[in-house]
Amino acid sequence: MTSQPTPLSISILFTSFTLFAFTTVFALPPEHKPLKPRVPIEHRAYYRSLHAPMYQDSHDATSEILEAGTNIYQRVCVNCHGKNGKGNGISAGFLPVLPRDFTNCLFQHKRTDGELFYVIKFGSWPMPPMVPSITEDEAWSVIPYIRTFCPK
Ligand code: HEC
Numbered sequence: 001m002t003s004q005p006t007p008l009s010i011s012i013l014f015t016s017f018t019l020f021a022f023t024t025v026f027a028l029p030p031e032h033k034p035l036k037p038r039v040p041i042e043h044r045a046y047y048r049s050l051h052a053p054m055y056q057d058s059h060d061a062t063s064e065i066l067e068a069g070t071n072i073y074q075r076v077c078v079n080c081h082g083k084n085g086k087g088n089g090i091s092a093g094f095l096p097v098l099p100r101d102f103t104n105c106l107f108q109h110k111r112t113d114g115e116l117f118y119v120i121k122f123g124s125w126p127m128p129p130m131v132p133s134i135t136e137d138e139a140w141s142v143i144p145y146i147r148t149f150c151p152k
Contacts, residue, residue, distance in 0.1 A: 027128030031087060031098040034107045039115050052140040058113045061144035069145035070139050076130065084147045085149035095126050102149035109150075116143050 027102075039047045055061040061069075082089040085102035092099055100107065120139040123129040131139055 031101060034100060034104055035110055037115070039118045041117070044115075047114040047118040048112045050112075050117060052113060052117070052143070054137070054140060055144070056146045058143045061141075064143045065141050066148075067141065068138070069141040072134060072142045073145050076134060077142065080127070085146070097126055099127065102146050105150040108147065113140075113143050116146065 037044060050063075052058070054065055075088075077125045079089045080095070080099040081087055081102065082092065082099070087099040087101040089099065102108065117139055119127065120142065121129060121131045121136065134142075
């Protein structure tokens with residue numbers, strides 16, 4: 001005698017399928033190789049050694065610069081990169097590639113200030129260029145705040 005599917009087994013099957021479909025469609029896209037350099041090879045040496053006009057090392061920026069950078073981040077970057085820097089802002093799920101997770105210390109240690117400046121200025125698909133909607137000085141001043149997501 002073959003057993004008939006019970007209403008319970010049908011509803012379990014249906015629920016699992018719905019959950020599967022939901023998580024597949026709405027899952028966040030992956031962050032794309034965060035350690036791979038983003039500055040094109042022909043500009044890399046230049047930007048790797050480029051320094052901000054207002055500090056030598058982003059970890060040593062004054063509290064005024066840090067405060068200015070925090071405000072810019074909250075205004076311009078937070079929707080994508082998230083309040084806690086994890087790359088999970090409210091717009092992140094709509095992008096084909098996830099914004100960088102700034103709490104990733106491997107990433108932070110790999111990048112010089114100049115390399116971060118390059119991406120903030122020129123973008124890195126799908127991140128748009130941020131200059132000239134912010135000035136170059138503002139782009140530099142947001143870097144000390146980005147660094148706080150991975151304390152030295
Ligand atoms: C529209 C969403 C969006 C906004 C707004 C945005 N970003 Fe991004 N950002 C991204 C995405 C997506 C990536 C990952 C791009 C990639 O994988 O190459 C990224 C990557 C980065 C990186 C990593 C670069 C590297 O070397 O790997 C830095 C630094 C960065 N963003 C800083 C900022 C700052 C600072 C702001 C605000 C001034 C900002 N972003 C605004 C989406 C955004």
